[in-house]
Structures are given as C-alpha cells and as structure tokens.
Amino acid sequence: MARRTPLNEAHRRLGGRMVDFAGWDMPVQYTSVIGEHEAVRTAVGLFDVSHMGEIEFSGPGALETANKLITNDLSKCADGQAVYAGLLNEQGGFVDDVVAYRFSPERILVVVNASNKDKDFAWMQARAEGVKPVDRSDDYAQIAVQGPKAVALVKRMTPADLSNVGTYRFTEGPVAGVQCIISRTGYTGEDGFELYCAPGDAEKLWEALLKEGQQDGVKPCGLGARDSLRTEMKYALYGNDIDDTHTALEAGLGWICKLDKAGGFIGREALAKQKAEGVKRKLVGFELTGAGIPRHGYPILKDGQRVGEVTSGTMGPSLKKSIGIGYVPAELAAEGSTFEVEIRGRAVPAVVVKTPFWKKS
Amino acid sequence: MANYPSDLKYTKDHEWVRVNGNTAVVGITDHAQMQLGDVVYVELPKVGDTFEASDPFGSIESVKAVSEAFAPLSGKVTKVNEEMDSSPELVNEEPYGDGWLIELELSNSKELDGLLSASQYEEYLKEEGSE
Numbered sequence: 011m012a013r014r015t016p017l018n019e020a021h022r023r024l025g026g027r028m029v030d031f032a033g034w035d036m037p038v039q040y041t042s043v044i045g046e047h048e049a050v051r052t053a054v055g056l057f058d059v060s061h062m063g064e065i066e067f068s069g070p071g072a073l074e075t076a077n078k079l080i081t082n083d084l085s086k087c088a089d090g091q092a093v094y095a096g097l098l099n100e101q102g103g104f105v106d107d108v109v110a111y112r113f114s115p116e117r118i119l120v121v122v123n124a125s126n127k128d129k130d131f132a133w134m135q136a137r138a139e140g141v142k143p144v145d146r147s148d149d150y151a152q153i154a155v156q157g158p159k160a161v162a163l164v165k166r167m168t169p170a171d172l173s174n175v176g177t178y179r180f181t182e183g184p185v186a187g188v189q190c191i192i193s194r195t196g197y198t199g200e201d202g203f204e205l206y207c208a209p210g211d212a213e214k215l216w217e218a219l220l221k222e223g224q225q226d227g228v229k230p231c232g233l234g235a236r237d238s239l240r241t242e243m244k245y246a247l248y249g250n251d252i253d254d255t256h257t258a259l260e261a262g263l264g265w266i267c268k269l270d271k272a273g274g275f276i277g278r279e280a281l282a283k284q285k286a287e288g289v290k291r292k293l294v295g296f297e298l299t300g301a302g303i304p305r306h307g308y309p310i311l312k313d314g315q316r317v318g319e320v321t322s323g324t325m326g327p328s329l330k331k332s333i334g335i336g337y338v339p340a341e342l343a344a345e346g347s348t349f350e351v352e353i354r355g356r357a358v359p360a361v362v363v364k365t366p367f368w369k370k371s
Numbered sequence: 372m373a374n375y376p377s378d379l380k381y382t383k384d385h386e387w388v389r390v391n392g393n394t395a396v397v398g399i400t401d402h403a404q405m406q407l408g409d410v411v412y413v414e415l416p417k418v419g420d421t422f423e424a425s426d427p428f429g430s431i432e433s434v435k436a437v438s439e440a441f442a443p444l445s446g447k448v449t450k451v452n453e454e455m456d457s458s459p460e461l462v463n464e465e466p467y468g469d470g471w472l473i474e475l476e477l478s479n480s481k482e483l484d485g486l487l488s489a490s491q492y493e494e495y496l497k498e499e500g501s502e
Contacts, residue, residue: 044411303432305437
C-alpha cells in the first residue's frame with residue numbers, strides 16, 4: 011500500500027493521475043506534462059513534494075556532526091542559509107544528494123530523497139559522531155512554488171520579509187496563515203520557494219496558493235513536469251544520474267565537495283585520489299542530432315563500441331529538442347564531442363552541449 | 372470521457388483498426404493516448420515492411436516514457452502517417468483521425484474475427500479497471 015501525502019485527496023479532486031513513486035502515491039500529471047512544464051517556465055506551478063524526507067540534527071555539536079556527513083561546508087554558511095550537498099560512500103559514490111539547512115549551529119535540517127530516506131537515516135545513525143539524527147519526515151509537508159511569478163505570489167501571501175531571502179536562503183513565517191519554512195530553493199531552474207509546513211496545514215496552504223495564484227495562471231504540477239524541468243537544467247536525479255557507483259567528480263558535482271574543509275567528510279579521500287589521478291568518465295549533457303529520444307539505460311556508442319550509458323533523457327518541452335544526460339569517457343566529454351546513442355538497434359548521432367540546456371531568456 | 376467509435380475494431384493492446392476491403396488503417400485508442408500523455412515522438416516502420424499480428428511495429432513516446440505499438444493484424448505496410456514526424460501531438464488530439472499511424476495490406480483476413488467491437492473493448496477496459 012503506497013503512502014499518501016497530506017495532499018492526496020486534493021490531488022484526486024484536481025484529477026491528478028496517481029502513480030507509485032518510491033512507495034508514495036503521487037500525481038505524475040493533472041492535465042498534461044507539457045502544459046504543466048510550460049506553466050512553470052512562464053507563470054507559476056505548485057508541486058507536492060511532501061514525500062521528501064527531513065532529518066534533523068539538534069543540540070550542541072549539531073553543525074559539526076552534520077558537517078562530517080555531508081560534502082558541502084555548513085561552517086561557511088550563515089544561519090538562514092542552505093547548501094546542496096552529497097552524502098558519499100567511502101568510494102566517493104553517492105548515498106544520496108541532499109539540501110542541508112542551517113537554522114543555527116545547533117539546528118541543522120537535512121532534506122533527503124524519498125526513495126533514500128530510510129537508507130540515509132540508518133547511514134547517518136551509524137556514522138553520526140556527536141548528536142543523534144532524528145527522522146522528522148512525518149512532521150513536514152512540502153510544497154514547491156516555482157516559476158517567474160512564484161516569488162511575487164508568495165510575497166503577497168506572507169507578512170514575512172523576504173527581501174533578504176536570496177537563492178539558497180530561507181526564513182520562517184506564516185504563508186496564508188500557515189507557519190512555514192520559506193526556502194528560496196527548487197528543482198526546476200526557475201525562481202521560487204519551497205515551503206515546509208506541518209502536514210495538518212498542508213491542504214490549507216495548497217488551496218490558498220491555488221486560489222491566490224489564479225491571477226498568475228498557477229497550475230498544479232506532477233512528477234512528470236518536475237522531471238522534464240530538472241532534466242532541462244541537467245539537475246541530477248538520484249538513481250538516474252547519480253548513484254553509489256559513480257563518484258561526485260564523475261557526476262560533475264565536485265563543486266559541492268569541499269575537499270579542504272575542516273574535519274573532512276566521508277568519501278573525501280577517494281575524491282582527492284581521483285582528482286589527483288584524473289577523472290576518467292564524466293556526466294555530460296547532449297542533444298540528439300538524429301531522430302529519437304534518449305532514455306535512461308540506452309547505450310552510448312563510439313565507433314560501434316559501447317563506451318557509456320544514458321542516465322536521463324527526454325524531449326525538452328521548452329527546448330523542443332531531444333536531450334540527454336549520460337556518462338562518457340573523459341575524452342568525449344568536451345562540448346562539441348560526438349557519439350551515438352543506441353535507440354532500438356539504431357545508432358543515432360548526438361553532440362555534447364553546454365549545460366544547463368535551458369537558459370532563461 | 373473516452374470515446375470509442377462503433378465503426379472501428381479494437382485490440383487488447385489498445386490499437387484501433389479501420390478495415391476497408393483488404394486494407395486496414397491502424398492507430399491507438401483514446402484510452403491509450405490518455406494513458407500515454409503528451410506524445411512527443413512517434414517512430415513508424417517503412418512502407419513495405421511486413422508484420423505478424425502482435426509484432427511491435429513502432430514506438431510512441433511521451434515526455435516521460437516509450438510505449439510500443441503492436442500490429443493488430445498480419446500484413447504489409449502500405450502507408451505510414453508522414454505527419455507524425457512534425458506533429459506527433461495529433462495522436463492525442465485526433466487519435467481516430469489525423470493521428471492514425473499506418474495502413475496495412477492484410478495477409479490473413481481471418482484474423483479480423485479476433486478483434487474486439489467497440490462495446491467489447493469498453494467492457495475489456497472496465498475489467499482491467501483502467502477506465
């Protein structure tokens with residue numbers, strides 16, 4: 011029996027097509043993936059992301075404890091700042107990718123993928139030195155409000171001062187009378203907020219956002235649009251583009267791994283060694299120059315030999331192009347490099363392009 | 372609500388067939404296009420290719436996923452819908468009209484007996500619990 015977020019009934023009333031995602035009953039779309047995608051690129055979209063997990067470190071030593079588990083450096087953050095980070099295994103591969111929120115040195119909240127939550131929590135429990143992690147996932151619902159009209163929409167609905175809440179900053183305050191963590195983060199490439207609230211308040215907040223957002227052309231958006239939006243940005247999806255067998259350097263996420271930070275982190279030595287020896291395969295973004303759509307798992311070929319694999323691909327609704335992400339040997343990773351993607355027995359030409367694929371005009 | 376014209380025949384793989392003498396035009400049903408969502412790419416065979424009934428003859432892709440289309444009947448491809456290259460969304464917009472996929476010259480007209488009528492197809496969807 012799939013788990014349900016507090017917005018499950020709301021999704022069904024809106025005609026959401028429900029699918030199982032990581033053990034959760036979630037809407038993949040309401041009306042059309044392309045229509046929902048476009049709403050986020052041109053107006054504003056709402057996503058229920060309450061299935062995400064939240065793990066808290068609280069008390070003296072919380073920052074130091076969490077900071078040794080994640081690759082980014084919370085000690086360099088201000089209170090009210092968040093960072094994108096990895097949890098890595100000893101080989102430098104991903105246990106998960108997360109966003110860590112620094113409320114204070116004594117309160118850190120790590121937001122993890124739904125599919126990995128139980129694994130992450132057990133992993134943290136086994137490795138945390140200092141304060142104990144607490145699984146707070148059942149205490150938070152989360153609604154992402156994303157799009158060029160998202161910031162103004164949320165501002166109209168809160169007395170909180172958001173003028174200093176820049177990218178990857180957050181504050182706390184009421185939105186539509188619902189107490190929220192108001193975080194300037196997202197997974198779409200558009201401006202906006204992610205709002206964390208108590209599960210019992212989620213429906214009130216969702217309905218208020220839909221109502222107030224009507225004048226902006228707000229649409230509820232499903233996981234389908236979430237995936238096409240993030241793919242156009244080459245944002246990694248755990249289980250597709252990053253996993254426990256590809257290192258953070260191979261994934262192009264060296265920038266979230268602070269090799270020199272005090273105290274280090276799990277996986278640091280493997281990354282330092284790989285950095286010194288050279289990274290032999292890299293995650294690249296490519297466009298198909300022939301007909302077809304690359305999909306997760308399709309082989310990447312060079313001169314007829316299998317040299318890599320597609321990790322994500324779609325027809326980019328904003329780009330109107332067939333795009334993909336995949337691991338290739340380092341010598342094929344430069345912009346302009348060419349290779350083929352095997353699609354149902356055909357070798358379809360592709361070229362490495364600059365990412366993100368989508369750039370705001 | 373989905374729509375299933377009574378002058379067409381249907382398969383459990385969610386294709387429809389419009390029989391005209393010894394040829395049949397093939398497409399996917401309203402139910403199938405709704406399940407797929409926005410169609411963004413359609414891969415069709417070449418004129419002259421031959422298929423046995425139930426063989427995959429092409430692929431229909433939405434933003435998220437690939438689905439195969441299966442030949443409802445055995446035969447040789449006599450036409451393919453060239454519009455699919457530039458306007459795959461026709462599958463969503465007019466699944467029984469401009470969103471057709473291929474035309475087959477039938478090699479075994481007895482197979483027609485195995486197809487479903489509109490009411491049988493709707494009954495099948497109910498049993499599947501998918502309508």
